[in-house]
Amino acid sequence: MEMDDPALPPCPAPFSLARHVLAGAARDPDRIALAILRLTGSERWSHGRLERAVLGLAGAFAARGLPPGSRILLRLGxxxxxxxxxxxxxxxxxxxxxxxxxxxxxxIARIAAELDPALIVAGDGIALPDPCPWPVLAAAGLQEMAEGPPLAPVEGDPDRPAYIVYTSGTSGQPRGVIHAHRAIWARRAMFGGWTGLEPGDRILHAGAFNWTYTLGTGLLDPWSIGATALIPAPGITPAQLPLLLKRHDATIFAAAPGIYRQMLRAPIPALPRLRHGLSAGETLPDALRAAWQAATGTPIHEAFGMSEVSTFVSGSPARPAPAGTLGHPQPGRRVAILGPGHAPVPPGDTGQIALAADDPGLMLGYLGAPGETAARHSPDGQWFLTGDMGRMEADGAVAWLGREDDMMNAGGLRVSPREVETAMEAHPAIAEAAAVEIGVGPGTTVIGLFYAGDPVPEDELAGFAAQRLARYKCPRLFRHCDALPRNANGKLMRRQIRQDHETSHDPA
Structure with a gap:
């Protein structure tokens, strides 16, 4: 099945991502653009001050004589x-x-060797390649450099490279994802389709700046419409975030599900200014969503996306996600569920989630990997293949069923790990769960459930599963864990769970 909303208007040309993001300075230069929050005060930057510093630093970079398109590796906190x-x-x-x-x-040496940067901007104490043959600019001097003569943002083709972020890619190795200037233009679909962001908002994002979720939702989006970005200072813990939300009048909160989970371990004070939360980076369990609603009186709107395109399916204040789904394609996004032969499947059928290859938010490609870039597209060139399995309902809402390479096989039938996890996370003792296909002998696998929370007798869990899942979907192995492994962005690492278990139980 395919869902086709009216296309986003084309990105203007010539265009500059930086000019677009700094537009808030012309509207209200004195409004706070950024506040880095500590428990005792904050560092605040107005939109006007931010624009002046950025353009001053642009002038300093230009004065170094670097050719257009040169890469600058950022090693900053x-x-x-x-x-x-x-x-x-x-x-x-x-x-x-x-x-x-x-x-x-x-x-970082492996990444730098691939990039061959013209310059590395490095903060104190942050690891650099050793040896380092590339020029290094100490971050300690950046703000002084920013006071120099400003340079107006250079405009040009919206399809030219603007920045590169690193992701695991399909190879499992870090892969540079090249994004065009037009990527920021495409993000406007998220305002109505996910975040509900408005110029008067104060959005607090709990992630690190280098994460694309924080970079886009927490910084670039609010600045492009003149809103305020609130970012916790290094060292702030999840338990301290409710105080910052209340003290700084946050109207929107954005975080990964793991942060919400940690915050809910203690009572949360009244947050009268908070309208809603945003979640991305991994699937949000229904129980966690309900617990946050009960504790704060506000909903969480979830989005699905990836480094190659950011988010494109989500629930929103204007259109909350139907139960059991991620929500709908954002306005202007063309999304399909593809089956064998890369043809759209009927509503309710399982297939691979795909995005139109001409989506303005889609990456230009993987750095130095044209073959891997091509492999992410359907043979006819119409679709970008996400590698995630899903199902589209008749109204266009999309349910996520897990990564294609995480799908489990039970007697020849494909089983979504997320379906099993959702069913088992309804048990009151289970805080979070991971369903993984586990090898138990030569050519023999079973569905294993690894969970955090309170230990539960296996026969009780087996009975609980039998009441909620078809027999072939029921886990045959249960393991209690102190915590489930996650990567730096909070995503569940099912592959590591499988490898760790099989290695520890290898009879050899």
Whole structure:
């Protein structure tokens, strides 16, 4: 099945992502654009001050004589230097590459070797390649550089590269995803289709700047319409976030499900200004959504997306997601569920979630990997293949069923891990669950359920499953865990669970 909303208007040309994001300075230069929140105060930047610093830094980058399109590797923490360097580079028609400050020297060396950056901007104490043959600019001098002569954002083809982010890609290895300037234009579909963001909002995002979820939803989106971004300072814990939400009058809260889960371990104060929460990065369990609603009186709207395109299916304040689904394609997004032969399947059938290949938010491609880029498209070139399995209801709502490579086989029948997890997370003792196909002997596998929460007798869990799942979908193996493994962005690592279990139970 395919859902086709009216297309987004084309991105203007010439165009600059930086100019678009800094537009709030012309509307209200004195309004706060960014507040980095501590428990005792905050560092605040107005839209006017932000624009002046970004354009001053753009001028400093341009003065170095770097050719247009040169790559700048960012090794920065969760402070204001990150957005200044990111947008300053883009304004100067350079291509910033944000990376996690948690990466080790060997990890960043591999990325740098692939990028061959013209410059590395580095914060104190953050790992660099060793040895490092590329020029390094210390972040300590960025704000002084930003006081120099400003450079108006360079405009040009909206399809030219604007920035690169790193993701695992289909190979399982870190892969550079090249995004065009037009990516920010496409994000306007999220305002009505997911976030409900308005110019007067104060949105608090709990993620790190280098994560695309935070970068887009927490910084670029609010600035592009003149709203305020609230970002917790390094060291703020999930338990302290409710206080910051209340103290700084946040109207929207954005985080991964794991953050919501940790916040709910203690009572949450009244949050009279908060309208709703946003969730992305991994699937939001129904029980967690209900617990947040009960604790705060506000809903959570979930979005589905990926680094290659950001979010494109979601619930929203104007159109909440029907039960059991992620929501609907955002306005202007063309989404399909593809079956064998990459043809759309009827409503209710399972297939691969796909996005129109001409979507303005879609990446330009993987850096240095044309073959892997091509493999993510249908043979006819019409669709971008997400690698995620789903089902589309008659009204166009999309249910997510898990990664294609996470799908389990039970006697020749395909089983969605998410379907099993959702059923088992209804048990009051289970805080979160992971369903994984586990090898138990040569050529023999079973569905295993790994869960965190209170330990439960296996026969009780087996009976609970039998009441809610068809026999072939029921787990045959149950393992209690102190916590389930997640990556830096909070995504459940089912593959690691399977590998760890099979390795620890290898009879050899």
């Amino acid at each position: 969760n402070g204001v230097d990150f957005p200044l360097a990111f947008l300053g580079a883009i304004a100067a028609d350079l291509v910033p590459v944000p990376t996690s400050p948690q990466l080790t020297a060997p990890e």
